[in-house]
Amino acid sequence: MSILNRKIQPDFEPIPGIEYIEPKVLKLDNGIELFSVNAGNLDILRLELIFKGGSYAQKEPLIASSTAVMLAEGTKKMSAQKIAESIDFYGAFPTLGANRHSSNVGVYTLSKYLPQTIEILQDMVFQPTFPQDEFATMMNKRIQGFHVQHERTGFIARREFFKLLFSIAHPYGKITELKDYKNLNTEQLFDFHKRYYNSDNCKILLAGKFDDTIIQKVNQTFGQENWRGKSFSEDKKFEIPENNGTERVFIKKENAMQSTICIGKKMINKKHSDYIGVKIVDTILGGFFGSRLMQNLREDKGYTYHIDSMIASARDSGYFLIETDVANEVCKDALDEIYKEIRRIRQELVSVEELEVVKNQILSEMLKLFDGPFGAMQTFWSMKEYDMTFEFFDNFIEVVNKITPTEIRDYAKKYLHEDSMTQVVSGNPDGFDTD
Amino acid sequence: MIEFKRYTLKNGLRVLLQKDNTTPFVFINTLYDVGSRDESPNKTGFAHLFEHLMFEGSVNIPDFDRPLQIVGGENNAFTNSDYTNYYTYVPTQNIETALWLESDRMLGLNFSQEKLNIQKDVVIEEYKQSYLNQPYGDAKLILKPMAYKIHPYRWSTIGATMDHIKDATLDDVKEFFYKYYAPNNAILSIVGNIDFDATIRLIEKWYSEIEMRNTPKRKLPKEPTQKDARTQTVTRQVPYDGIYKAYHMYNRVDTKFHATDLMSDVLSNGKSAQMHQNLVQKKKIFSSIDAYLHDSIDEGLFVVEGKLMNGIDMDKAEMAIQEELDLIKNEIVDDYTLSKVKNKIESTFVFSQISPLQMARTLASFELIGGAEMINSEVGKYLTVSASQIQDVAQEVFRKENCSTLYYLAEKK
CATH class of the missing domain: 3.30.830.10 (Metalloenzyme, LuxS/M16 peptidase-like)
Incomplete structure (x- = not known):
């Protein structure tokens, strides 16, 4: 038997290329676009209706999300209890919600029960009744949730951070207050539903394992005539505020055992040609377990259980955010180390070895985006809603493979100067009382 | 019907393999039959602290994470009252790196006092983040010792108190390793687009030289019937x-x-x-x-x-x-x-x-x-x-x- 040399890493291969799963597009009889990914070996499906119009379009806070959630609380045919019973009976999992620019109504279901579950969805979308009693119960629950969230330093800090970045005059920075819960009424939900939940405004995503009869069923259910009238578009346009956001805010929470730190700024989004470069900088800094922030603040100093950075897109803007919960005693030191890491990536060249690791992490991360039919569909939509295609990923791979340490430093210089950051600390850190 | 293959190495390591040709990754899961129920009452939180140390360097490999990251892999672990579970996944082609890393930390650990100290701090921050700094977060810490008086389920996996974690020594940790981290106390399961025979050959290559160890037989006290509310x-x-x-x-x-x-x-x-x-x-x-x-x-x-x-x-x-x-x-x-x-x-x-x-x-x-x-x-x-x-x-x-x-x-x- 040969003797193993355990000190040397076995040979390995480059990260394999992505096998894109491009959804099929077809039009239902009424013109709604249906995007479908027929893949996987399990008899399960995800069906989702996406309507243009989310929190950006609402006239008052909470309307978009409450409209979506309340669809399951009663229709002309079914009571809230009956809806819940039926969905549970088929072992399905509904998903209802609103984002900044869209609202969604969906379900995870066994393929064999799609004919039943899709009818429940249809009823919810076509004729919800927004009953008062259920509405009151939901609002009371949400108010309780609001108060519980206010006990979390992470919630307090993030809320303040987005307010500082985008201002409360802009939907991206608008924060919900207690009075908003109290002022909301079902008339507003009816109105929002009327404006946005209609066929003109709808796209449908279907992923999983299905056959033609299921496509036909989708067409029968949502593809007949133009349902629910004409669509409105978001009727108000908001300008992203110009401030460069370098505030430093401290919010004390007496009983907190840790302090949350949020540091970041407004950022270009994925439609911008520099986005991929900044994303690579972000990955080195805080985008994976081996990132510099994680290595420094957790693995080297033990200040925190977790720290990460992210760059996120919104339709009209984007943001960069570093977030962590640290021990109160070391909060100031943690801040110093975070800024030191930002400075370092702006001033020093990344080593070839480190860059190699980061490249492979990014390529592997991309491979994961296309793992399974649900992932592939979600990835497709994350492009489609920005009017982008999978070309973005080809481009990404090319940039990742070619980028040099100098270019990385230049991206950091251009976009991530530590003096351009907004900082929020919430908690009970040592040495902040005099600020 | 989910089909899988079972294989046992001479050193007692149990292996389970399942083929899934829909994913470009291979998932390697290692379960050690040791949890917080195996801790002594004055050294609680140990199984979990130990889980952190498993990433701090093994006998031949000073850094666990980097070699994995460079092949596009990721890993994590969790501990509960019954067992400790580690997982690693890599693009299928690079399975051998994962087996090399996982087998080396079964063979032996090699970390310093300094790394132990840092991980104690990290775990204490985890304790706060998950339990103490969350509204209602300590309820489960309180409930367990109410319900259990004798059985080790009376303390939570994170530890009965942060002091036990602070007091852990390098010797404690080493002893814990040799007691429980043995091939005959582990189950290795692998799911992905794998060839069974080739995978077994690789497992034999990297794991067969790890020696069987004496793992103490578990003798836990039975919780007496509760008689009063x-x-x-x-x-x-x-x-x-x-x-x-x-x-x-x-x-x-x-x-x-x-x-x-x-x-x-x-x-x-x-x-x-x-x-x-x-x-x-x-x-x-x-x-x-x-x-x-x-x-x-x-x-x-x-x-x-x-x-x-x-x-x-x-x-x-x-x-x-x-x-x-x-x-x-x-x-x-x-x-x-x-x-x-x-x-x-x-x-x-x-x-x-x-x-x-x-x-x-x-x-x-x-x-x-x-x-x-x-x-x-x-x-x-x-x-x-x-x-x-x-x-x-x-x-x-x-x-x-x-x-x-x-x-x-x-x-x-």
């Missing part, structure tokens, strides 16, 4: 009162386990469940109510927990819970509801198969308690449960003297 009240800076009721129940391989699990679904799984409908939607006594079981290997707990709506009196809330439990004790679950909870078990099982990682973990954890074959027989066991069996377990479990109740009161401002 227990209560405790705490006051915390939270916005609303909460209530937690914990009942002793069956162990994981007891024939009544499945009926008990279904009973928790009847009570609170999904918006249509009995307790949610009655207590949240209709009577509006709670903003949330949940009934779930700790599916631990030894005799576990059935917990009912709720957050009270503003202005509701605690006595009234507790009585309302009692009425729901009496209902399931006194009235047989109707056929529709029984089919509903069984359908949900089936669909949840199908959906769980989306994740090869989940499959690898499930195979290993079933192997631990009675054989990986359970992956194909468990759903069937749920389907044969009758309504009267659910009623029987309700009557056995929901007895006043079997219950520990924690009143978690909001500090008046």
